[in-house]
């Protein structure tokens with residue numbers, strides 16, 4: 223049992239005002255593996271006050287970008303030295319297979335921090351220009367102020383890094399609110415923050431439930447909210463922030479399509495990547511390519527091969543290094559996914575493999591990895607984000623129709639094209655209305671390039687130099703004439 227009784231505020235372990243406790247439950251054993259304080263609004267007020275003080279009077283926003291880059295690097299190093307511990311904690315919290323979590327959950331996060339450390343020193347914070355009216359002008363990228371990061375449970379450290387990297391680079395102190403399913407790894411993050419010797423209040427971490435989360439959004443001392451999670455909650459957060467004219471970035475759900483072109487060579491390795499693009503982290507990633515579009519010509523062949531590949535995946539204890547698919551994060555998530563399995567079957571989709579619960583795993587929130595064939599794009603399973611190990615194979619007549627089907631979605635986050643002609647694949651990708659499209663790869667993002675959604679998949683971008691801008695305000699100084 224990992225029992226924590228303090229919150230990380232202003233660089234210190236602080237006793238909570240709240241008497242509430244969040245229980246963390248293993249999705250594999252269904253047993254409580256740890257508890258943390260469930261912060262109250264009064265605790266949040268303290269965390270925001272610490273961040274505010276760090277912004278108004280602390281050294282961090284006043285340091286040079288190079289000095290802040292050093293701080294980001296120290297944090298990355300402190301996380302790297304705990305990498306295996308953090309990966310194990312996250313696998314125990316959310317069921318992420320340990321074969322994936324060391325890279326997907328931890329090193330992905332430290333690589334993002336390293337990338338922002340590199341960017342911080344080279345970014346154009348100050349741009350001196352010739353003015354149009356006689357005076358020279360200086361355009362500054364000023365820090366936006368105090369930031370709040372609302373974090374989901376699927377890749378908690380990585381998504382925290384997506385907020386921490388640019389906030390730290392820009393000089394914005396931040397309050398992170400981890401999801402109640404995954405607060406324990408955030409305690410290891412706090413330990414890394416202490417080791418990195420950052421000024422007090424630059425990073426504050428308070429786990430809390432929904433009402434307290436809402437309090438963060440409306441707090442007048444929070445200048446910017448960065449949220450990753452469901453579209454339903456994102457829409458609400460956008461409304462609240464809109465009403466307050468608060469800066470907000472929303473990274474939301476997706477229903478991404480993998481377009482398999484007729485010239486795609488699906489050898490074993492490529493098929494493994496295609497399957498991974500839909501099922502990584504047990505299908506619990508926003509960029510999951512959960513729709514696979516295949517021409518009628520190759521439909522039978524590709525569906526059969528997908529069924530074989532998915533049927534061969536090892537399902538079970540996420541701490542078993544051989545396991546590729548672990549349990550879903552929570553009972554409610556397992557039930558939600560089970561509802562989609564039923565919806566698929568009753569709409570006429572055919573389960574090539576899976577479609578139910580694994581019989582040999584009666585304990586734990588497991589769902590069989592599933593491939594549905596004979597799916598049409600109007601079915602619920604093709605329109606809604608399932609967030610579980612379920613792939614839908616949808617037939618198309620020709621390439622133009624494949625692009626139409628890919629775009630026939632309220633979402634617009636990711637996608638992929640599978641082809642033996644890379645340039646042609648890139649031309650097809652450019653017609654897909656989503657934030658990222660990969661050719662012959664299961665990558666849903668690149669740290670050096672913007673990541674984010676078209677349409678209902680969000681507003682704003684993270685990663686790359688573009689990821690810094692949302693943590694800044696543009697300020698123009700009109701210099702003395704002449």
Ligand code: NAP
Pocket residue numbers: 372373374375376399400401402430431432434435436437439450451452453455456458473474475476507508555607608609
């Ligand atoms: P969620 O409800 O969107 O929650 C994400 C984060 O937002 C959590 O920290 C959550 O804390 C917090 N939150 C929720 N309502 C809030 C509010 N009114 N004010 C402030 N914070 C609030 O996601 P979920 O319940 O964990 O998962 C539901 C579905 O979301 C999934 O099935 C999946 O489709 C989608 N999802 C998408 C992503 C993604 O990366 N795009 C990630 C995770 C989940 P509380 O839980 O305490 O409310």
Ligand code: MG
Pocket residue numbers: 401402
């Ligand atoms: Mg939740």
